[in-house]
Amino acid sequence: MSSLAELEAPSGWRVIQLRELARITAGGDYDVETASPVETDRHPFPVYANAIERKAFHSYSSTSKHPAGALTITARGTLGFSQFRSKPFTAIGRLLVVWPNAQFDGRYLAEYLNSQVEFAVESTGVPQLTGPQAGSYEILIPENVREQEAIAEALSDADALIEGLERLIAKKRLIKQGAMQDLLTAKRRLPGFSGEWVTTQLSEHTTHGAGNSSLIKGTLQASGRTGNFPAFTASGPDLMLDFYEQNGDAIIVSAVGSRCGKSFRACGRWTAIANTHVVRCKPTLDPDFAFLFLNEEDFWVKGGTGQPFVLVRRTFEHAFKLPSLDEQRAIAEVFADIDAEIEALGTRLEKARQLKEGMMQNLLTGRIRLV
Numbered sequence: 001m002s003s004l005a006e007l008e009a010p011s012g013w014r015v016i017q018l019r020e021l022a023r024i025t026a027g028g029d030y031d032v033e034t035a036s037p038v039e040t041d042r043h044p045f046p047v048y049a050n051a052i053e054r055k056a057f058h059s060y061s062s063t064s065k066h067p068a069g070a071l072t073i074t075a076r077g078t079l080g081f082s083q084f085r086s087k088p089f090t091a092i093g094r095l096l097v098v099w100p101n102a103q104f105d106g107r108y109l110a111e112y113l114n115s116q117v118e119f120a121v122e123s124t125g126v127p128q129l130t131g132p133q134a135g136s137y138e139i140l141i142p143e144n145v146r147e148q149e150a151i152a153e154a155l156s157d158a159d160a161l162i163e164g165l166e167r168l169i170a171k172k173r174l175i176k177q178g179a180m181q182d183l184l185t186a187k188r189r190l191p192g193f194s195g196e197w198v199t200t201q202l203s204e205h206t207t208h209g210a211g212n213s214s215l216i217k218g219t220l221q222a223s224g225r226t227g228n229f230p231a232f233t234a235s236g237p238d239l240m241l242d243f244y245e246q247n248g249d250a251i252i253v254s255a256v257g258s259r260c261g262k263s264f265r266a267c268g269r270w271t272a273i274a275n276t277h278v279v280r281c282k283p284t285l286d287p288d289f290a291f292l293f294l295n296e297e298d299f300w301v302k303g304g305t306g307q308p309f310v311l312v313r314r315t316f317e318h319a320f321k322l323p324s325l326d327e328q329r330a331i332a333e334v335f336a337d338i339d340a341e342i343e344a345l346g347t348r349l350e351k352a353r354q355l356k357e358g359m360m361q362n363l364l365t366g367r368i369r370l371v
Contacts (some may be wrong), residue, residue: 010366013142018113019135021104026075026131027095034062047090048072064088070099071110073119075129080119084110096134103145107152112139115360140365147371151363154370158356165349169342176338183331184293186321190330197321205285205322208312210255211272212245220273234275236264244269246278249287251294253277256309261297277312286325288332 036043043060068088074081076094084107091097100106121127182188217233227242234254247269254262256275272278281287293299301311362368
């Protein structure tokens with residue numbers, strides 16, 4: 001644990017141990033007599049067992065042991081994740097509960113503990129954090145509660161932006177999943193298209209072969225060779241090499257392992273190495289359309305028990321329905337637009353996370369003042 005004592009605190013700030021800011025208690029035992037799996041008037045208070053897995057423990061208690069404004073800290077296994085609790089609650093098991101003194105804001109403490117304090121407990125078994133150990137950690141904090149509240153509000157607004165983007169991305173992914181179930185099975189048709197899809201086999205519309213089994217990922221990594229051409233492994237375009245073996249548009253399929261069937265798009269000049277299959281589409285099959293279902297791991301027939309692998313020939317001999325090439329391209333374009341929107345939201349989410357990281361480093365150290 002590093003000490004803040006030698007740091008020069010900003011004007012109006014001070015370094016203080018957590019035990020001087022708050023009372024720290026351990027989570028209690030689960031009381032089956034007062035517990036319920038659903039929230040009712042009789043069981044209004046949520047029970048928290050692990051702040052990392054926020055929904056891993058669904059229960060409510062008819063008695064609240066801790067007030068609104070307290071925070072919890074994970075105290076076993078993954079240490080130190082802090083969460084402010086805005087409502088009265090009960091905590092059990094692997095949590096410490098921190099009750100801030102009236103002159104300190106619990107939201108500020110939670111933000112500070114999560115970003116500025118690294119809880120490190122030496123242990124030969126499962127890492128654990130006790131109340132006295134947590135209380136010995138030092139906090140840099142403004143003495144003015146209004147400044148604490150202003151910092152907490154600013155960081156809370158950043159959290160709201162991040163959570164909003166996360167929810168929107170999740171919603172878009174669900175929309176995509178639903179659209180795939182409809183458009184790839186002809187349950188729903190795009191405007192301008194009608195008529196029956198043709199029953200056929202993928203083997204009539206593709207060629208396929210194995211990646212170069214003499215090129216091993218570990219050996220290539222150890223060689224230190226690098227370049228401008230991607231090399232596809234079972235987990236994607238992990239390597240960049242100074243040579244290429246294939247050219248053009250293709251779909252690379254992970255051939256072996258727990259994620260076998262996971263697929264990747266390849267174009268330009270590239271190489272496929274051991275534990276991959278290379279699928280190329282004939283003129284009757286649009287590669288972007290084919291990728292929509294080839295990238296579904298459940299689409300593939302698999303063999304093996306301990307180490308599963310895809311059975312390409314058997315998979316491609318199964319009957320499936322295929323629309324016209326124009327409809328294939330229209331469907332692929334719909335999903336390309338959805339993917340572009342999800343990617344753009346992901347970029348915004350990453351920028352929002354970086355923004356909050358910068359805010360924490362400035363606001364929680366007093367480099368930037370809000371009051």
